[in-house]
Amino acid sequence: MLTLECLGNVKSPVHLPDYNPLDIKAGIIHFGVGNFFRAHEAFYIDKILKAEPDWGIIGVGLTKGDHSSKKAALFHAQDCLYSLTECAPTGDRSVRIIAALRDYLLAPQNPQKVLEHLSNPDIRIVSMTITEGGYNINETTGMFDLSNPDVQSDLQNPENPQTVFGYVVEGLRRRRAAGTKAFTIMSCDNLRHNGDVARKAFLGFAQARDPELADWIARNVTFPNAMVDRITPTVTADIAKALNAASGVEDGLPVVAEEFHQWVLEDNFANGRPDLAKTGVQFVTDVTDYEHVKIRMLNASHIMLSFPAILLGYAHVDQAIKDPALKQNVENFLTRDVIPTLKAPPGVNLQHYMQSVLSRFSNPAMADQTLRIASDGCAKIQVFWTQTVRDLLLGHKDCSRIAFGMAAYLEMLRGINAQGQTYTTSEPAYTAEQEALVHSDDYAAGLKLPAFDAWRDLESSALDQKVIELRKIIRTQGVLAALATLPT
Numbered sequence: 001m002l003t004l005e006c007l008g009n010v011k012s013p014v015h016l017p018d019y020n021p022l023d024i025k026a027g028i029i030h031f032g033v034g035n036f037f038r039a040h041e042a043f044y045i046d047k048i049l050k051a052e053p054d055w056g057i058i059g060v061g062l063t064k065g066d067h068s069s070k071k072a073a074l075f076h077a078q079d080c081l082y083s084l085t086e087c088a089p090t091g092d093r094s095v096r097i098i099a100a101l102r103d104y105l106l107a108p109q110n111p112q113k114v115l116e117h118l119s120n121p122d123i124r125i126v127s128m129t130i131t132e133g134g135y136n137i138n139e140t141t142g143m144f145d146l147s148n149p150d151v152q153s154d155l156q157n158p159e160n161p162q163t164v165f166g167y168v169v170e171g172l173r174r175r176r177a178a179g180t181k182a183f184t185i186m187s188c189d190n191l192r193h194n195g196d197v198a199r200k201a202f203l204g205f206a207q208a209r210d211p212e213l214a215d216w217i218a219r220n221v222t223f224p225n226a227m228v229d230r231i232t233p234t235v236t237a238d239i240a241k242a243l244n245a246a247s248g249v250e251d252g253l254p255v256v257a258e259e260f261h262q263w264v265l266e267d268n269f270a271n272g273r274p275d276l277a278k279t280g281v282q283f284v285t286d287v288t289d290y291e292h293v294k295i296r297m298l299n300a301s302h303i304m305l306s307f308p309a310i311l312l313g314y315a316h317v318d319q320a321i322k323d324p325a326l327k328q329n330v331e332n333f334l335t336r337d338v339i340p341t342l343k344a345p346p347g348v349n350l351q352h353y354m355q356s357v358l359s360r361f362s363n364p365a366m367a368d369q370t371l372r373i374a375s376d377g378c379a380k381i382q383v384f385w386t387q388t389v390r391d392l393l394l395g396h397k398d399c400s401r402i403a404f405g406m407a408a409y410l411e412m413l414r415g416i417n418a419q420g421q422t423y424t425t426s427e428p429a430y431t432a433e434q435e436a437l438v439h440s441d442d443y444a445a446g447l448k449l450p451a452f453d454a455w456r457d458l459e460s461s462a463l464d465q466k467v468i469e470l471r472k473i474i475r476t477q478g479v480l481a482a483l484a485t486l487p488t
Contacts, residue, residue, distance in 0.1 A: 002251045003312055004079040014083070014247055015096035019049045021079070024056035029117055031164045032076075032129040033104060034057035038459050039084055039232040039257035041127060041188055046100040047279040055274040056102040057372040058117055060475055062164060074252045075104035082127065083251045085243050089364030095247045098116045107167065111160055118171025119178065122269040126168055127186040128198075133379035133429055134189070135201040138310070139450055155209055165205035172221065173205075173213055182220035184270045186427025187226050190299055192291050195225035195266060224266040227290040228296065231360060232257045233368035258363055260356070264290040266455075285469045289345035292387070296338050297350070298357050300384040301330045304401075305361065306373040307408040308479045313417045317368040320359040324481045330358070332488070333401045341391040375426035376452040386454040393458045403466035407482065408445040410467070411474045413438040418478055443475075445466045 002010075004021060030037060030046070038061075045055055059075070061068055080101040086094050107114045110299045117123060140143040147150070154166030168185065187194035191255060202221075206214035235243070235254060243254040265276070267283040275282055284290070294375060302317070308329075309320035321327050331354070341348050385402065392399050414437075416422050427435070429450065435444040447464050473482040 002078050002081050002083065002097070002249055004081065007081070010097060011248055013095070014249060015094065017046065017049070017097060017099040019053060021081070021099040021102065024099070025054045025122060026058045026102055026117070027055040027122060028057045028125045028127060029060060029114075030127045030129075031060045031062065031167075032131075032134075032353055033061060033101070033128055034482060035232040035235065035257075035443055036069050036128045036228075036230065037188065037253050038098065038101070040228055040230050040257045040261065040263065041084040041129075042100040043084060043257075043261070044263060044276055044279045045274065046096075046098045046283060048136075048276060049100060049273050051278075052274050053287055054122070056384050057100050058123075059101050059104040060114055060167075061104070061106045062108070062162070062167075063190075068106055068107075071253075072104055072106040072109070074138075075101070076217055076291075078252060080104055081242070081251075082253040082255060083247055083249045084325055085247065085254065085256045086259050087256060087363060089359050089363045091365065092259075093365070097249070104444040108162075111167075112287050114167055115159075115161075115171055115174065116338050118183075119174040119180070120169060121175075121180045121379050123183055124181075125184045125186055125269070125273065126171075127188055128164060129188045130164055131379070132191055132383050134164075135191070135197050135374050136161075137201060138161075139453055140383065144201050144208075146204070146208050147488065151205065154205070158209060163205075165202055168202060169209060169213070169217070172219075173210070176216050177211065182217070183270050184222050184224065184268075184273070186226065188226060190228065190295065193225050193288070193294055195268075199223040206302055218452060220270060222268045224268040225287045225291070226266065227262070227264040227294050227420075229262040229294050230257055230260065231363075231366055233369055235373050239367065244446045245297040252418055256366070258360055258366055260360055262294075289343050290348075291352070292342060293345065293348060293353060294343055295384055296388055297304050297334055297353060299380070300338065300388065301334055301357060302373050303377065303380050303384060303409075304333050304405045307377070307378050307405060307412045308483075310368045310412050310423065310474070311408060311417050311474065311479050312376055313419050313421065314429070316366075317361050317370055317373065318364045318366060320370060321358065325480055327358070327406070328484055328488075329401065329486065332486070337392060337397070337401055338388050341388070341395075371425065371430040374409075374412060376428060377413075378423075378449065379416050381406075381409065381451040387448060389459065393455060393460055393463065398487060399463040400466060404466045404470050404482060404486060405461055406447075406452065406463075406473055407470035408479065409451070410438060410471075411471060412415075413446075443471045 150162045154161045187198040264282045314320040
């Protein structure tokens with residue numbers, strides 16, 4: 001097993017940390033220690049720890065259950081070490097051991113220890129990857145949802161929290177009481193203006209708990225916006241076995257990622273930050289244009305590809321992008337619907353960016369699951385497609401391709417592909433009543449789902465009618481027949 005004691009036995013060409021992990025002190029707490037975080041933020045932090053050993057990371061998990069407990073036990077058994085395999089589209093690979101994570105806490109097992117760390121002056125950044133839908137913003141009101149039962153529990157029992165909002169705000173309350181400087185709250189989720197969303201969420205919770213504390217947080221905490229990008233697929237047991245066989249490392253928590261990685265970060269920190277510019281992080285005053293390019297091109301086409309791919313029986317993204325009809329639809333979507341209304345940031349060529357997206361999707365080493373990409377489609381559609389849909393509707397432009405994407409999404413939610421095989425989708429935002437709309441014989445019923453709320457203020461009858469038409473074709477003739485009706 002991969003441990004600090006056995007680190008010296010790891011053989012070349014696996015890259016080892018260029019610092020002694022025992023010398024590292026924690027300066028960051030991260031909520032949501034998933035594969036993306038381990039291949040992205042922890043990867044970047046790992047590169048600066050030799051020069052700046054005070055920026056190690058304490059990971060925090062918030063979920064209960066056997067899976068979470070086993071994950072925590074594995075982290076502890078491996079001294080929080082893990083291997084990261086980076087794969088290029090050419091087939092080249094490299095493996096490194098990441099030691100940036102210096103502790104892992106499962107919050108339900110020891111909430112007070114998490115709060116102690118949040119109160120520690122050494123902690124200067126609290127970061128998170130809690131998914132696009134994890135910020136508890138009511139899509140109708142645009143405000144933090146105080147009716148959430150876990151939020152209500154945290155408001156009533158603030159010293160024994162359950163949510164990230166309860167933990168962070170209680171940690172800040174204790175810092176304020178002790179005269180300790182506030183930390184930065186840094187979102188690393190795929191959200192447009194993720195820092196602004198985080199600010200709304202945490203201040204919304206704090207205001208409900210204590211208005212004076214909320215005012216102090218508003219004055220002292222910063223919430224930098226960020227654009228993050230790296231494809232990190234799910235690691236199944238078979239994939240983990242293959243990764244370990246290739247690396248020669250006995251790792252219970254291996255991660256695989258594409259070679260490409262990008263992090264554009266607003267330079268807005270309340271209590272210092274590591275010199276991540278040395279690792280390629282782009283510090284800017286405004287990340288907006290970078291966000292728009294990534295979200296509207298890469299993320300938007302990822303789901304545009306994956307929804308119909310699932311219906312066709314493609315389990316992996318690289319398989320789907322090799323289908324000529326699916327690839328052409330993604331290219332047409334980007335070239336005709338997205339790029340004409342997209343502002344390129346300095347140094348970014350949108351046509352070149354599109355080609356890089358298609359190349360990244362084609363990387364067979366990723367074996368990235370289409371079901372993973374399609375999960376929580378409600379939140380992803382609202383984040384990744386809204387601006388494009390609004391631009392098309394306001395410009396009275398052809399909406400056929402986005403209508404196809406919506407139709408494919410609704411048909412995909414029904415859970416059966418063209419081969420008659422069933423699968424399970426993950427849509428945590430939907431109630432049982434909303435899920436029933438998908439299975440209704442009324443093709444228009446699914447249009448009531450909140451996935452499409454962000455453009456209800458616009459005239460969209462032609463778009464809605466096209467979605468209904470394409471759903472009928474997909475259901476009766478198949479995905480490819482529906483694609484064949486789109487303008488070329």
